[in-house]
Amino acid sequence: MSATIFDTPSFANQRERFLEAAASVKATHVVYPHPLQGPRGEALSTDVAIVGSAGAQKRLVLLSGTHGVEGYYGSDSQIALLDNLRDHALPEDTCVVLVHLVNPWGTAWLRRVNEDNADVNRNYIDFTHAPPANSAYETLHEIYLCRDLDGPARRRADEQLAMHMRHLGEARVRNIIEAGQYRHPDGVFFGGTQQTWTNRTVRQIMQAHVSGARTAIAFDLHTGAGAYGHPMLMAIAERKVSAHDAAQSLYGPWLYRILTAADASSDSGVAATATGYTSQALIDQLPEVDLMPLVIECGTYDGARGHTLLRDDHWLHLHGDPFDATGRxxxxxxxxxxxxxxxxxxxxxxLRTRQIWQRALDALTKR
Ligand SMILES: [Zn+2]
Incomplete structure (x- = not known):
């Protein structure tokens, strides 16, 4: 079995570099093993590194890899911060909690989703109630079941998608799809039918390493939406929280604010219709912490290209082999x-990620 495409970069290499950088600043390391393996048989885990006193009143919390493959950016940024902390002391009573690759299976296997084909950033809903309905997705679902990567069935699916976009507008169709859906495990933007491993593990990590804080600023790190090379700093939540006003004063016009709702829209490239975002979960889970949950979303290529690639990768998941030439x-x-x-x-x-975090660390001294 050839695993060439999985060699560089790889989950194992990111993890090794992260742990080395963490050890060099004498960080406390806690490992959360994942039950599955990567494409080279490597063990998978989420690793937490805490720099500074674990009991500090003020915490900077950095999560990478919610969307698996996006975790290479997040991991590299976390490693860069650890390297920087070798020469720069943290402010008083402040620690940094680095949560490395929360969807390690997705990072290792180069997927945006997790081992259940679930979009982890749609999974933080209350599963004791009926999940949000997305009836508009039902008519689109079959597009994503297409058995051809580039044969006649794919052309029919392309035409079907184009037709919906002509009728509803491209933005509306993207909003429907990216809102998430909880009915089709073989569909796209599937939010899951129960808490994923990542969801449970992130909650465990927040309980263990953030819940004792008085105040915290958290960042969930993403790529793939927005303008190329432009990291958008975002505050995303279902309800207005006062920490977002503080974030607005702190970052001024750099900050994009999104309140999600079934009929909400945003020109940021991030779905305002979505449910089950990580940010909202952190707010709900840590009511006693004065928490400012933010997202960094680094723009890459345009959204239409991204959607085509997601369809290809979804085809690979349903019908292909990631190790053959097409898969690679x-x-x-x-x-x-x-x-x-x-x-x-x-x-x-x-550069921009470092600036955003430096401003957060400076702000923590005053919070
Ligand atoms: Zn993402």
């Missing part, structure tokens, strides 16, 4: 979409 080609394209190799893109997003 799809994986390479997907990785490039979510983590462009362009050194200038990487330099831009690294």
């Amino acid at each position: 080609r799809i994986k390479a394209a997907l990785l490039e979409h979510y983590y462009p190799a362009d050194a200038d893109w990487r330099a831009l997003i690294a």
Whole structure:
């Protein structure tokens, strides 16, 4: 079995670099093993590194890899921060909680979703109630079951998608699809039918390493929406929270605010219709912490291209083999979409991410 496409970058390499960087600043390390393996038989886990006193009143919390393949950016940014902390002391009574690759299966297998084909960023809903309905997705679902990657069935599916876009508008169709759906495990933007491993593990990590704080600023790290090389700083929630006003004063016009709802829209490239976002889960889980939950979303290529690649990868999941030539080609394209190799893109997003975190650390001294 050839695993060439999975060699570089790889989950194991990111993890090794993260743990080395964490050890070099004498971080406390806690491992949360994942039950499955990566494409090279490697063990998978989410790793937490805590720099500074674990009992600090103020915490900077950084989560990477909610959307698996997007985790290469998040992991690299976390490693860069750890390297930076070797020479820069943290402010008083402040610690940094780095949560490395919360969807390790998706990162290792170069998928945006997790081992259940679930979009983890749609999974933080209350499963004791009926999940949100997305009836408009029902007519679109069959497009994503297409058995051909590029044969007649794919052309029919392309035509069907184009027809819906002509009737409803491209933005509306994207909003319907990206809102998430909870009925079709073989569909796209599937939010799951129960709490995923990531959901349970993130909650466990928040309980163990954030719940004792007085105040915290949290960042969930993503790529793939917005303008190329432009990291959008976002506040996303179902309800207005006062911490977002504080975030607005802190970041001024850099901050994009999205209140999600079934009929909400946004020109940011991020779905305002979606349910089950990580940010909302953190707010709900940590009511005693004065928490400012933010998202960094780094723009790459355009959304239509991304959607085509997601369809290809979904086909691979349903009908293909990630290790054959076609599978490797799809994986390479997907990785490039979510983590462009362009050194200038990487330099831009690294710089902006560092600026955003520096401002957060400075703000924590006053909170
Ligand atoms: Zn994402």
